[in-house]
Amino acid sequence: MKLMRVGQPGHEKPALLDKDGKIRDLSxxxxxxxxxxxxxxxxxKIAALDPASLPELSADERIGACVAGTGKFICIxxxxxxxxxxxxxxxxxEPVIFMKATSAICGPNDDVLIPRGSEKTDWEVELGVVIGKTAKYVSEAEAMDYVAGYCVSHxxxxxxxxxxxxxxxxKGKSCDTFGPIGPWLVTKDEIADPQDLNMWLKVNGETMQNxxxxxxxxxxxxxxxxxxxFMSLHPGDVISTGTPPGVGMGMKPQRFLKAGDVVELGIEGLGTQKQTFKADR
Incomplete structure (x- = not known):
């Protein structure tokens, strides 16, 4: 299933995307x-519903972050x-762990604000993992039982x-709007191998990451x-699992984002995002 949240910030409705690309209200x-x-x-329970029986929502609605109630936004x-x-x-x-403030979370197509004093705002397409049930001291063999699904994470x-x-x-990861996730939470049964997904990102139409x-x-x-x-993982927690090459910091000369730039990104099977970058006043 492709689950999503649509509506204005703070007023999103739970929804799913049916096989015909129609947004269906789950509220x-x-x-x-x-x-x-x-x-x-x-x-x-959601999978048992007939999508055709659910009210259809407008495709013009804003798409919010694909999961609500995220307590931890963990990055690798x-x-x-x-x-x-x-x-x-x-x-x-060993994995390098850092946290991204949950206040950074926003919708996949929302504007991203370049913070005051920023000179080096950069991009990173990442595969997000959404936790579905509490995990504590789990083995690697059983770990996937605790995953609800996947999403695009910027x-x-x-x-x-x-x-x-x-x-x-x-502090360089947590500025407001620095965490677009979505458009969908794609349940793990839809992704045959999450370790073999193409990932890409473009800035103003130019491919940067592939x-x-x-x-x-x-x-x-x-x-x-x-x-x-090290910590209990709870339903709605997001793990952003790292980025492939092609970030601005790694270029020679380095390249960074400025107001007016448009970034598009996506992951095979998980949808796409598009953001306009604006100066935070």
Whole structure:
């Protein structure tokens, strides 16, 4: 299934995209796309519904973030061997973990705000993993049982804030609107192999990233298990699993985003995003 949330910020309705591309209203059946609704039992109940029996919503509605109630937005750094190489860094011996503030989350086509003082706002297409049930101390063999599905995640980054200011990466990752997710939460049964998905990103129509999740160093099952050793993962938590090469920081000369730039990105089977970047006043 392709689950989504549509409507203005704070007033999104839970919905699904049917096989004909029509948006169907789920609000009579679930309160939100999140929590119990994305547990294995909740997803089974949604799957049992006849999409044709659900009210159709306008295709012109704003698309919100694909999951609600995200308590943790966890990111994995340097998790693609080819991206680590372009960054001039070694592949880490264990996953590099950092957090992105949940206040950064926005819809997949919302405007992205370049923060005050920014000179190095960058792009990163990433495969997002949405947790469906609480995971604590889970093994790698059972880790996928805790995954509800996948989404496109744009890990927008301010590189000067991230690497040139004292402290950790979080301050360069957490600016308002720096976390577009969606358009859909695609349930895992629809994706045959999440470790073999094409990923791409364009800036003003020019292809910058053209990679594949096959070059991910630490795969999804490993990441879910690994993270669950340090913290409980809860329904609606999002793991953004790293980016392939082609980010602005890795270019020679480096390239960064400015007001008016349009970024488009997508992942095979998970949909696309499109954002206009604007100065945050």
């Amino acid at each position: 009579a059946h679930v309160a939100e796309i999140g929590g119990a609704a994305i547990s294995p039992e909740g997803l089974a 750094g340097l998790n693609y061997s080819d991206h680590a190489a372009e960054s001039g860094m070694a592949v880490p011996p 890990d927008v980054s301010e590189r000067a804030f991230q690497t040139e200011r004292a402290g950790q990466w979080t 990679g594949t999740s096959a070059t991910m160093v630490y795969g999804i099952a490993h990441l879910v298990s690994y993270l669950s050793q």
